[in-house]
Amino acid sequence: MDKNLEILKNLSLERLEESFKSISESPNKEDEQGKKRRESYKNAYPFFVQYFAGVEEITIDNLVIAAHFVYGWMPTILTFEFAHIDKVLESLNKVKRGNLLNSSEIVEIKACVNNSLVGTSKLLHFINPDKYAIWDSNIYAYLKETKKHYGVDNVDLYLGYLKKLGEITNEDKFKDFHNAINSKVKYNVTPMRAIEYVMFHAHPKSESTE
Template sequence: MTQTSPAITLEKLRRAIRLIDEPLIELTPQSLTYLRSYPALLAASRTLASTHDSGDLLLQLSAMCYGWMPRVARVNARHVDKASAALACALESDVLIDTAQMQDLANSLHSVVGTSKLLHFLRPQLYPIWDSKVALFWAMPFKKSLQAHMSNVGNYHRYIKDIEALIASPDFSAFYNDFDQAYSRRLDRLKIAPYSLSPVRAVEAAAFELSGGDYDDD
């Protein structure tokens, strides 16, 4: 029997706004770096996408995104052609690439998580980032290990569809505005120039906060 994830409500995601507005929470240096560098990486991705062919784009985005994770990029040369074609489709289309194309990217990068980050920086309006904290928050039932669960492109695709459903709901606009404003307030408190998030990124960022975020223990 196919397992599906339970609905994640906007009411539940709204709890993240209170966390983001909490002035006493200290973020780790890694999280601060993420926040500061995020808009720069989006801009760099746009520039790379407009000036390089798909083969170079795969390699350059991989190096950039894995530095942001941070991890060491491992691009499998045997899958580069198919992965580059999938990346080109993602860049040119306003709809999601299919799971087979996502798998081509994952085969090249040895990672669905890495694939999600490449796709997000290329098309932040369509593709959310997929990581262990978000996967656990989404509470998708799985019998195997978390790593096996996260390595399944079908789970990532279902996660995207869940976010699409949330964004299409009539109350999403109010949540998005409130969350985006709270996020800007946090950035301002941290002396980081405020920037707006895409609706997809806002949902994912709220899920990350509710899963524990990235805070100092001190």
């Protein structure tokens, strides 16, 4: 196994269930501003998904708008790169149609949106939340069980992460876990989002601000 993918070995439905139990039972120690920010993200999420649900063919207009609302969830300011935009749009429409991209296609999209895999993963997720999961330093911290985030920008690791999540969603007991997350969030989310939600909330506090 690629050394970078070794952190995926300990990701299992059993661990996710334990993590969900832990975050459900633990008191929320965030300050008032943190709670408001998290509630704002939760409330905005379905609007972002719905934006792309109503788009048949992704154009540059959709991409520019979406890239900027994605960065509303991030502390960095977006630098949008228009080079190779036709290839980027071609790849994003493949995502819209339910296809999985290869590493070179993801790298090209990444170059368009701040050269950030985190921002790219959020864009891909909002376009097709059934096939793509959000990836950030918090998810990386959960998988590696560390506060350090070096390695979070590894595209092959992100693709391995998507494959692993797909395997977990096919397990017999996953439906009960998924239903529990929907009840917690108070609206229906995709299986990919359900898993990522638990990892995000259960991660060791990351040293990254992204």
